[in-house]
Amino acid sequence: MYAIERFESRCKKAIESILKRSVELEVPPPEIGALFALPCHGLSKYPEELAGELASKLESLDIDLVGKIEARGAYVNFFPSGEFYEIVLREILQKGDDYGSGEKKDEVIVIDFSSPNVAKPMSVGHLRSTIIGQSLYNILTFLGYKCIGDNHLGDWGTQFGALLAAFELWGNEEELESDPIRHLFELYVKFHRESEKNERLEELAREKFRLLESGSEREKELWKRFVDLSLREFQRIYDLLGVKFDYVLGESFYYSRAKRLVQRALEQGIAKISKGVVVIPLEEFGLPPLVIQKSDETTLYSTRDLATIEYRLEEFSPSKMIxxxxxxxxxxxxxxFAAARKLGFNCNFVHVDFGLVTIGGEKMSTRRGKVVLLEDLLREAIAKAKQVIEERNPLLQNSDEIAKIVGIGAVIFNDLKGDRIQQVDFDLNRMLNFEGDSCPYVQYAYVRGRSILRTAGVTKVTLESVELLSDYEKKLIELLSFFPRIVKLAAETLKPHYIAQYLLDLAESFNSFYTHCRVIGSPNEATRLAIVSATTHVLKSGLSLLNIRAPEMM
Structure with a gap:
């Protein structure tokens, strides 16, 4: 248990021993200066009187790690002791980049993320699922869970019938070889434009997919080429983002299992035939039925998703699927999820939703060709990062690699710094803003800290004792102490933005400390070097959880 957790736990136990009831503490506003506060509004008709009485009784208990207890209005505020600051610094210096991590758990969590459609370029719209998913994977793994990241590729379905039909009508072998994804994307867009004028094209697409599902060698061979070419393109972007998966299994992997699942659901009376299609009724859940087989006996992505759940339960025995x-x-x-439960698939299913990425307020559509390609964005971010870095530090060595770290980090952080449920309107200038509320601001705080340690000539900081601390130092250490709590909050809510916002606050607090507290050559140099080292560990670790690297120089 980390110091901040012990502090909160002991405060709660002391309060509960007096009140004889359970309570919850809250984190007060920064201007109060306390670590935690007990609101007394719901505990008494006279909350201010109760707060005063409680503070007096609690002061007499001599609670470990607590220095001062004070009633302010209807709140009892708990302030840390001097020992608390020393314990926090020792914890961080001892654990290093692992500070805030959890003990290894037996629980397995499957995280389904990214999942782009084959034969289409990855657009900015794919960024959210990819980096939110990777961040959650990092956070949950950091806390000790066994995570399995699965890139459930969209490589099956009627859209591939459309693509096969389009290639047959307008495809060009030379263009497919020279620039495969762009050519396939152009064919896909053209097909849907033309199908609005010619309804027979949709019939052709359905026939092509029926042939693919029935095992036609011609359709299957061409489909396989599309898949292989797409995977090669996707991997290049994943490498840029630093994204990795444990499994990359497309919908096609589950096709045979999906067909068997339909038959079994019908035999068990879980599914029924309605108007020529097979559905799983969900009236008891207050939901419309889920269609799992079309009238031409082909599967849908819902069928393949159910087959995927069955496979994951058999293969990994997860307690949760995200x-x-x-x-x-x-x-x-x-x-x-309701259909899965009816089929007897027992697991904690969680949909981690997020807002759309829009362009000028309009939803992107691959059918209409209205997209911003993700690779273009990432390359432009890297180029702009290099320009800014070279203006700030013309003599910087290895500027290409540092520009990549800063540029990619800026794009990722911009997406993760806000609550994921909010809609994100695509704005290149905001994504690449290098001032203030941005990733480079956090990264530069880390670089500044590392520079101090190099100048001091220390590689491993040790702490003998903590000298008299200024308010800037206390505030910074208090903020550092909250990191384990913030990581747990991000995991419990499945919202990485809590970590991103924390890092912005930490960078700001460190910059205030840097401005007001001389480190090298000060009487308190040893203590301040420990504070600098602890801060760099937490900044690096926090960025890593968001899948962002911390450069040593900028």
Whole structure:
């Protein structure tokens, strides 16, 4: 248990021993200066009187790590002792980048994220699922869970019938070889434009997919080429983002299992035929039925998703399955999870939804070709980062690699710093803002700290005792102490923005400390070097949880 957790736990136990009831503490506003506060509003008709009485009784208990207890209005505020600051610094220096991590757990969590559609370029719209999912994977793994990241590729379905039909009508082998994804994307867009004028094209697409599902060698061979070419393109972008998966299994992997699942659901009376299609009724959940087989006996992505759940339960025995998919799919996931339970698939299913990425307020659409390609964005971010870095530090060595770290980090952090449920309107200038509320601001705080340690000539900081601390030092150490709590909050809510916002606060607090507290050559140099070292550990660790690297120089 970390110092901040012990502090909170002991305060609660002391309060509960007096009140004979359970209580919850809250974190007061920064201007109060306390670590925790007990609101007394719901505990008595006279909350201010109760706060005063409690403070007096608690002061006499001599609670470990607590220095002062004070009633302010209807709140009892708890302030740390001098010992608390020393314990926090020792914890961080001892654990290093692992400060805030949890003990290894037996629990397995499957995280389904990214999941782009094959034969289409990855757009900025794919960024959210990819980096939110990777961040959650990092956070939960950091806390000791066994995580399995699965990139459930969209490589099956009617859209591939459309693509096969489009290639047959307008495809060009030379263009496919020279620039495969762009050519396939152009064909996909053209097909849907033309199908608005010619309804027979949709019939052709359905026939092509039926042939693919029935095992036609011609369609299967061409489909395999599309998949292989797409995977090569996707991997290049994942490498740029530093994203990794434990499994990359497309919908096609589950096709045979999905067909068997339909048959079994019908035999068990869980599914029924309605108007020529097979559905799983969900009236008892207050939901519309889930269609799992079309009238031409082909499967849908819902069928393959159910087969995927079955496979994951058999293969990994997870306690939880997390799906990082946009908020527009809320109804579908309610249906999917309800159908899974009817089929006897027992697991804690969680839909981690997020707001859309828009361009000028308009939703992006691959059918209409209205997209901003993710790779273009990342390359532009790197180029701009290099320009800014070279203006600030023309003699910086290895500027290309540092520009990559800063540019990619800026894009990731911009997306993760806000609550994931909010809609993100695509704005390149905001993503690449290098001032204030941005990733470079946090990264530069880390670089500044590392520079101090190099100048001091220390590689490993040790702490003998903590000298008299200024308010700037106390505030910084208090903020550092909250890191384990913030990581747990991000995990419990499945919202990485708590870590991003914490890092911004930590960088600001460190910059205030840097401005007002001389480190090298000061009478308190040893203590202040320990504070600097502890801060760099937490900044680096926090950025890493968001899948962002911390450069040594900028």
């Amino acid at each position: 799906y990082v998919v946009g908020a527009e799919q809320k109804l579908y996931f309610k249906q999917l």
